[in-house]
Amino acid sequence: MDCIRIWTEIDIQEIDSHIIMVDDTLGYCHKCKTIGIDIRDIKKCPSCGREIRYVTSTEAKGGRPEIVSRIRKKLPHLAFVDYDDYIRLTGKKKAESLFKA
């Protein structure tokens, strides 16, 4: 099955609340800062219990379809979020919250 990027409006906070950052076999929870999470069939963070619905990876930086396909095969139940979009939007959010403070 081929992968294609589809652009849609979505609440970045919703993604940020339910995303896990992964490499080949392990994940990182940015909420509880747990590293080395076994990602096989992951549905929740084993440490903080946060529900996981989205995945992204620094290895997919710049949009690398072979990395996305590899991770999708391992975690077909999670939606793959474009790494660059995720960083851009969450970074922007941080900048905005600085101005609001």
Ligand SMILES: [Zn+2]
């Ligand atoms: Zn966690």
